[in-house]
Amino acid sequence: MTSPLTSPAPVIGVPQRPMTRSTRNAVLGGVCAGLAVRLGVREQVVRIIVSLSVLFFGAGLLIYMGAWVWVPRWGEDRSVAQRLVGSRRESHIILLAFLGALVALLALGDFAKHWSGVASWPLLLGVVAVVAVWFGSSRDERNHLQDVVNATPILGASSARGWRALAWRFVPGIVLLVIGLETLRQLGGVWGGAFHAVVGAGALALGAAILLAPWWLDSVRDLSRERRERVRVEERAKLVAHVHDSVLQTLTLIEKAAHSPTDVVRLARAQERELRHWLFAPEHAQSRDDSHDSFAQQLRGIESDVESAYGVTVELVIVGDCPGDTRIAALTAATREAAINAAKWSQVSHLSIYGEVEPTSVSVFVRDTGVGFDLDHVAEDRHGITQSIVGRVSAHGGRADVRSIPGQGTEVRMSMSRSGVSV
């Protein structure tokens, strides 16, 4: 059985085993989404129940963090806990986090009790679990978490700039919040005498924010514009560096090859092609993995190979594109033979390759306007090549024929129905 690329969606009423943490619709650890799949219920239902259960002395928090640590993520074979147990350094960090949180809780003493009530113990364990998750998660999951952190209002922007900046803002902010809450409580409770004070303070803060907003937005906008500029400049610098480097090398080679016109043309063509790909189809220039090349990419490869090997000009025109498979591979292999054949025998320095992808079929035409040959009276070696082109294509259910008129040129026409399409 092959596994799907993304973790499964819940099928209502059908529980699925085993439980995994979802990667498809994960807010934090994918626990709720995973639980929904396991139980066969809607994700929202699980989310609401878990959120509500947090109110019961933090039970929901414990369940959530417990599942995060013990249940493996979808597509991974080990859970966070298993990963941590395997590493001595990481388990020490968890122990330290636990002790640190414990000391903090005891030091805050009473305060913690009336502030967060009975929930302080689950909270402590929750903090430890968060640390555990951070250190024990796989790289993939860490990326996901980093995204979550970046999208969080308070943690967001600063985490991108480093933890030091976050601490500078976070620690004073939390301390002030706690002091504020504490003062209000002593004034007679948030909803008691302090209510007016809160409303007043809120209005004041809001007013100030509205007044300062334009200035703040401007500075944010400036920053992002600056960032965009910088990216653009960097991109251009990269391009210029590449262009300069390869063009300079080619120029040197051309100087050395000045006595041989064929070599000069070949070098210039190769450089031109490379630059074109860089400027107009950067995504193609960067792919070097032949096995996943699309039809168009394979033809471009043939263009450059034939041009540099035989010093001819190939006029390549492609209409449409499709992913490569075994039939496309057979078609392009035959195209390569036909092009090499034309380059070797036609006695002209120019040949055309036209590839077209249609809804049901793919065709390639290789044409030269050279000497041509009489199909009935060909030299044995040429005949063999022609046979092998036709053979390759028809072995995969395609059609190929060669038309040649002595003195007027040769054209090889090949077409192949596309895989998975019935003609």
Place this chain on the structure above:
Amino acid sequence: MTQPRVFLVDDHELIRSGIRTEISRDVDIIGEADEVEAAIELILERLPDVVLLDVHMPHGGGLAVLCAVGERAPSVRFLALSVSDAAADVISVVRAGARGYVTKNILGPDLVDAIYRVHDGDVVFSPRLAGFVLDAFSLSSSGPAPSGIDPDLDQLTPRERQVLRLIARGYIYRDIARELDISTKTVESHVSSVLRKLQLSTRHQLSNWASERRLV
């Protein structure tokens, strides 16, 4: 037969001098310009028969020249000359009124031939342009036609498609005529009709097609 009066627009001196040496024996070069503003002014002043126009230039490129001159001097014909592989640029120049598109590595005699053709009111389609156009129309033919537009403008006839395919395969007009058993004049009229469709079709797909194509 009098030589056509040709005006050269290209921001690279090297390219201009190269083109000059290749075509100066067969055509009458009446001026050249290396930037958009000067080109517009001089073309309007001298009214050449054919303008050889570089697609890529600073300050708006060939498109700016085409738009500025096209309205005020409709008799001037343009042949776009470019090293560009960017389909969107080429299509937009042709839509703006250029009568053809050739790449700069075209050989001297072929370029002269193309200039004469444009001068005679014909259209010059290079294989690459034919490929771009086939691509554009094959994409735009999917999806419903917007109302109020002649639906014929949005589709190529099977014959036009055949002609374009043959151009893309490297056939010259004479070969196409022989292959399809029609006259060279008929081939020319098919190509002109394709050009007209390309320029008049208002399907947004045609203009946006190049960007869509990258996503495919």
